[in-house]
Amino acid sequence: MEFEEIKVRSYDGSLDRARLELLERRCEVGPSHVFLFSDTMGDPICRIRNSPLYIMLVAELNHELVGAIQGSIKVVTLKDLAKVGYILGLRVSPFHRRKGIGSSLVHHLEEWFVGNQVDYAYMATEKDNNASVNLFVNKLQYVKFRTPAILIHPVKSRPLKISSKVEIFKINEENAEYLYRRFMGLTEFFPADIDKVLGNKLSLGTWVACERGEHAQFGQNGNFPSNWAMLSVWNSGGLFKLRIGKAPVSCLMYSEVSKVIDKAFACFNMPTLLCSLFEPFGFYFLYGVHQEGEVSRKMVRALCRYVHNMARVDVDCKMVVTELGRYDERVRPHIPHWRMLSCLEDLWCIKALKSEHIESVNELTRIPQTKPLFVDPREV
Structure with missing residues (x-):
């Protein structure tokens, strides 16, 4: 039997949506500690749709959709302004891996990044x-770059x-943009189009x-208090939902018991997630967290x-x-989160796509991180 070569092309919603949903379900097979999976609610490109420029590619083998990847492009601050391409949503069917x-x-x-003049x-x-x-890292020459923490806090039944x-x-969008450009404009990965994010x-x-x-x-006459903080909120649930993919029997039992306890004892400060464990749910993402002053952590x-x-x-x-x-480790303890749900060391990897930027990547990865990291909510 003669096999076709892998064919990579742009995603076509009219042809690929149902097959892509099947691929996503197949890719849920994973290690036992993995619980959360995304539910795109019928819109596979929802996570990149708000980016300035984006694409989804799919891979076919013998007329079967066996893989997919998404990418977006924007201008951000690194050492200077740079055009970066973000890679996410890489999926390969478990039945066609190692090919x-x-x-x-x-x-x-x-x-596609290179064709759009992307630097990294x-x-x-x-x-x-x-x-x-x-x-x-080992095959495609990406370099380990940053290890941020993802902090997750379940919403409880009481304030x-x-x-x-x-x-x-x-504050309004105009004032927020002013504050971000003034105080976070030199932050790593700060988006040049912060106004589009805020709006x-x-x-x-x-x-x-x-x-x-x-x-x-x-802010009167450009003056600010000695201690203050700011952040913005993004409703990620407006794009896609999260759901529990796999869980041990103990979680199933806890979910059912939680529902009973929540009804019987409304005064218990129970996380509402645990009372409806396996239903799709939304979440808020906090971005642009910034503080000024010695006691601003409070x-x-x-x-x-x-x-x-x-x-x-x-x-x-x-x-x-x-x-x-x-x-930002000094402020982490003051952000409510559950260690059980959080990821204290995520991994960002970076690659220079232009030869003149290779040394810049080496420099960025050699020196300790001396600036905060701005996480764009459009890429969560």
Whole structure:
């Protein structure tokens, strides 16, 4: 029997949607500790649709869809402004692995990046995902770049207490853009089109926290309090849902018991996720977390609790998520999260697509991280 070669082409919704959903289900087979999977609700490109420029590629073998990959392009801050391509959503059917399909998809996506004058390609994966690390680092010459933490906090049935000494207020998009460009413009991966992010319909707004009584003078004549913090909120549940893919029997039992306890004892501060464990759910993503001042960490804590309480009234939202670089470790303890659900060492890998940038990558990976990391909510 003669086999066809791997064919890589652009995604066609009218031809590929159903087959891609089947591929996603097949790719859910994984290690026992993996629980969360994304539900794109019939829109496979939802995670890149809000990017300035994007593409999805699919791989066919003998007329069967056996792989897929997504990519997006934007301009960000690294050492200087740079055009970067982000790789996500690499999927290869478990029945067709070790045939070079993943490598072929990445190579075709890199060609698309190069055709669009991209300086660097980068991707994120779990640090312990040996197959992904082996493909990108050992075979495709990507370099380990950053190890941010993904912090996840389930929404509880009762509100979290916020210090009465902290005042929280919402600012408009114009003021938020000003603050971000002024205070985070040199942050790694800060997007040049931050105005588009803040103005997106999925961005719920930007909030600032300061000492009570300092709100009226905040930003007056370019002056700011000694201690303050800010963050923005993105409704990721407006794009796709998360759901539990596999779980041990103990989780099944806990889910059922939680429902009974929640009804019998409404005063228990039970995470609402655990009361409906296997239903698709949305989540809020906190981005642009920034603080100024020696004691501003308590402002970060207050803002996170404020967003948690916002999420409580959104029946679809069961988690609040944020991602921080290693430089921000000093503020991590003040962001509510469950270690059981969180990933304390995600892995970002980067590759120079132009020869003149190879040394820049080496320099970026050699020196300790001295700047915060901006995680674009459009790529979550």
